[in-house]
Amino acid sequence: MDAIPKRSNATERRGGVQIGSPKSRPHTESAIRPEKVIIRASGFSLFYGEKMGVSDITMEIEAGSVTAIIGPSGCGKSTFLRSINRMNDLIPRTRAEGLLAVGGQDVYDKRTNLVNLRRQVGMVFQRPNPFAKSIYDNISYGPRLQGIRSRTKLNAIVQQCLEDAALWEEVKEDLHKSALALSGGQQQRLCIARTLANKPKVILMDEPCSALDPLATARIEDLIAALKGTYTIVIVTHNMQQAARVSDRTAFFCLGKLIEYDLTDKLFTNPSEKSTEDYITGRFG
Amino acid sequence: MSVRIRQVWDRLFTVLCSGSVGLLIAVLLLFLVPMIVKGGKAVFFRQTVEFRKMQRDLFGRGDLDSLHEAIARTGQARQEVLARIEQFGRGIDTKLLSDEAKDAYRKYGLELRYREVSREEYSRLRAAAKDIRDNFLAALDSTEEAAANRFLDQVDLHRDSPEFQATAVETFFTLSKQYRRILDEMDLAHREEYAAELDIVKTELRNLLGPLPGESTPPLPQDRFGATRWDVAKKHLHYLLYQTKWVPGDSGDGRLVKKEIRRDDPEAGLFAGTELAPLFSMMEKNLERMLEPEWTVYGRYFLDDSTSGHYFGGVGPEILGTLVLTVLSMCFAVPLGVLSAAYLVEYAGDNIAVRVIRTCINTLAGVPSIVYGLFGLAFFVLIVGRPCILSASLTLALLALPVIIRASEEAIRAVPQSYKEASMALGSGKFRTFLTVTLPAAGPGILTGLILSLSRAAGETAPILFAGAVALGPIPDLGLKFRWLFQPTRALSYGCYDITVGDRLAMRVPHNQFGMVFTLILLVLCLNIAAILIRSRMSKKLQGM
CATH class of the missing domain: 1.10.3720.10 (MetI-like)
Structure with missing residues (x-):
């Protein structure tokens, strides 16, 4: 909570640290070095039929960092997240404009291989959604899709991923039991482990803790901290404390637009936009 | 008050729901139980000796020795009934008698040919035999008892003549004696009716006991055996014992009602007082001995091929x-x-x-x-x-x-x-x-x-x-x-x-x-x-x- 300033403080500071016009592009006080950029959105918009999902998003995400996206419900943060690995394709009549690139590859290019893209950009969902298979089969699902058949290789991958997801100690005896027998928090870590098995560059997390109790949430957050550096993590969350705890940078979305994008400390202590301040201080949202 | 009403409604709803489920189960049982009971009879039933015969003949199953014993036992029980029906049949169906008569005449002709007789003698004897034959056939054909007896008298005229002693012509005298006895018991005017009813009786006997003696083996397997199941046997016994007749009802308006009359009923039964009458009570009394029913489980019903239509065998x-x-x-x-x-x-x-x-x-x-x-x-x-x-x-x-x-x-x-x-x-x-x-x-x-x-x-x-x-x-x-x-x-x-x-x-x-x-x-x-x-x-x- 300390990171979130009182409203009065924020207004005071705004006078002093006003940077650019309200319409200015995300402030990059500590700009990301170009070679470190892994996800680049430039004037990116996504429409559901006629309805606008997100519009004109321009932001860059640094490789190996944790980026949080916050914003009120329906602001397009999940839409943007799901655009990064094109999960929105599952919804009929979606249309994208502008540029969105992962590792230099245009995501919405017609020639983009969705399978490769999704292998590089893994995703963890709001509700834990393990397959109704054994733990082992859940983890090995991705590698098997890639054609890995060797049992020893798969065993190694399963163990490695579960260890990385801090689940190995808990389930190593029950690898061939159904994943659905696990608790909610364990299931979510299993889903993360399953994503890791694909060796992605980026992991997208769509409110991964919203269905979990505080203890399980804490473990997931620890896990995120541990995975940072190896993987680029983009996390959408409703929980501003969580964003403040786990992320390096935070983007604030509102009504389908990117309002502010900055270092987390900076955004929470000294937001440059009025609506950001209103949101993080609890005026709305 | 409204709370009470709501409670009543709730209770009512519960009762209705459980009631309809109960009704459903009842209907299901009402439907399934008879179906299972009736269908179960295909597997659990009382088999008769005819069933064992059929299993032996068509499927080659069962112990041959014990089957032969059973056939012998039941054959004994059947003997009298079968003899009676054959005897009575002669009177009704004169074809048998007339065939025998014609046969005897032919035989006599052959006998004559091998005897040392002159041409004139041959012609005379031949003519006499022909005369006897024709008189006997006329007796068979006549529908009045008196006329028939008159013709038979003509036949019997030659009974004592020595020239026919120990020849085929003697057959005529035996036949005439038989026919006289039949005429005593039977009303010739009703011969047609007797014939029709006798056909039915014979059919039912065949249904019960299989082909009657003297008949050739039928080509279709379903006609080769009698009642293979005791329940079917009882049904055929009923058909054998009772005749269905349409008679004027009691209401007096001339409307006909269906009535079942026992065939040997002393008053209304057609066969009452005839030689055949005892057959019916005999059948009723001795049917079990004739068929030897016993409980059996025909488990191979689900595997057996059915033979000749669905008459015998299973549903494999x-x-x-x-x-x-x-x-x-x-x-x-x-x-x-x-x-x-x-x-x-x-x-x-x-x-x-x-x-x-x-x-x-x-x-x-x-x-x-x-x-x-x-x-x-x-x-x-x-x-x-x-x-x-x-x-x-x-x-x-x-x-x-x-x-x-x-x-x-x-x-x-x-x-x-x-x-x-x-x-x-x-x-x-x-x-x-x-x-x-x-x-x-x-x-x-x-x-x-x-x-x-x-x-x-x-x-x-x-x-x-x-x-x-x-x-x-x-x-x-x-x-x-x-x-x-x-x-x-x-x-x-x-x-x-x-x-x-x-x-x-x-x-x-x-x-x-x-x-x-x-x-x-x-x-x-x-x-x-x-x-x-x-x-x-x-x-x-x-x-x-």
Whole structure:
């Protein structure tokens, strides 16, 4: 909570640290070095039929960092997240404009291989959604899709991923039991482990803790901290404390637009936009 | 007050709900219990010695020695009855007597030829014998007792003449004596009536005891044996004992009422006072000794081929045929149905065309089965070239398809989007996702549709009526050359229909008719239990148990 300033403080500071016009592009006080950029959105918009999902998003995400996206419900943060690995394709009549690139590859290019893209950009969902298979089969699902058949290789991958997801100690005896027998928090870590098995560059997390109790949430957050550096993590969350705890940078979305994008400390202590301040201080949202 | 009323309503609702379930169970029992009891009679019943004979002759089963003993025992019990019917038959059916008379005359002619007699003597004796014969035949033909006796007197004139001693002509005198005795007992004016009734009595005796002595072995197996089952025997005994007559009723308005009269009834019975009369009480008293009924379990009913129509044997080929048809139709319908459902849910979206398709499918599910039958005849049979297993199972598949599509559609739609997303996010395509995630998750729902349509396909008669079912036909050998695909087959539902519409058959083998229904119910039950077990295993797996 300390990171979130009182409203009065924020207004005071705004006078002093006003940077650019309200319409200015995300402030990059500590700009990301170009070679470190892994996800680049430039004037990116996504429409559901006629309805606008997100519009004109321009932001860059640094490789190996944790980026949080916050914003009120329906602001397009999940839409943007799901655009990064094109999960929105599952919804009929979606249309994208502008540029969105992962590792230099245009995501919405017609020639983009969705399978490769999704292998590089893994995703963890709001509700834990393990397959109704054994733990082992859940983890090995991705590698098997890639054609890995060797049992020893798969065993190694399963163990490695579960260890990385801090689940190995808990389930190593029950690898061939159904994943659905696990608790909610364990299931979510299993889903993360399953994503890791694909060796992605980026992991997208769509409110991964919203269905979990505080203890399980804490473990997931620890896990995120541990995975940072190896993987680029983009996390959408409703929980501003969580964003403040786990992320390096935070983007604030509102009504389908990117309002502010900055270092987390900076955004929470000294937001440059009025609506950001209103949101993080609890005026709305 | 209003709270009380609401409570009353709640109570009432509970009572109504449980009441309707109770009613349902009652109706189900009311339907199933008689069906099972009647059908069970095909397997548990009292067999007679005729049944053992049949099993021995047609299937080569049973111990020959003990069977021979039983045949000897029952033969003894039957002896008197059979003798009586033969004796009485001579009087009624004069053909036998006249044949014997003609035969005797012919024999006498041969005898004469080998005797040393002059030409004149030969002609005289021959003429005399001819005269005797003609008089006897005239006696047989005359419808008045007096006239008949007069002719017989003419025959007996020669009884003491020495020239006929120890020749074939003596036969005439024995015959005349027999006929006189018959004439004493019988009213010649009613001979036609006697003849007609005697035919019935003989038929029923044949139904009870098998072919009568002196008759040649009938070509059809169903005529070779008497009553093989005690319940059937009792029915035929009733037919034997009672004659159905339409007589003026008591109301006096000339309306006729049906009345059953015992054939040996001292007042009204036709055969009362005749030589045949004791036969009826004898049959009634001694039938058990004649047939030796004993309880048996005919377990091979479910395996045996039926012999000569559905008269004897079991329903083995029918069961096999039903299974083949059902399984084959499911092989056609399930992949097609599931794929269509997948398309409708995953790809088709929601536009006018899809809605029209969906409506059509729902309509198809309600189309009467005879329509499918006619379509099968007009389409599949025409394409395949003849009514056969292939065309029949294709028709059944068509019948099952709408139910499967509907159930699968609901099941696939009910698979949480998050499952599919998880798979997609791991980089699998639509096909892989469908195969590895959606299909297993929708499995129990799809199986439900399969159970529903499987039961229907197994039990339907109309679709296979023209498309490949026969009452009697080859047994599918399931060989790898698939020739059996192009043969017609028997099926339980069709067999039951066939027996039921063939009324003679239904009367003679009601146990078979219900036995088929019973077997069909058992079969469907077994298939359903298998499917339900698989489904519960699937859903347990889905729930992580």
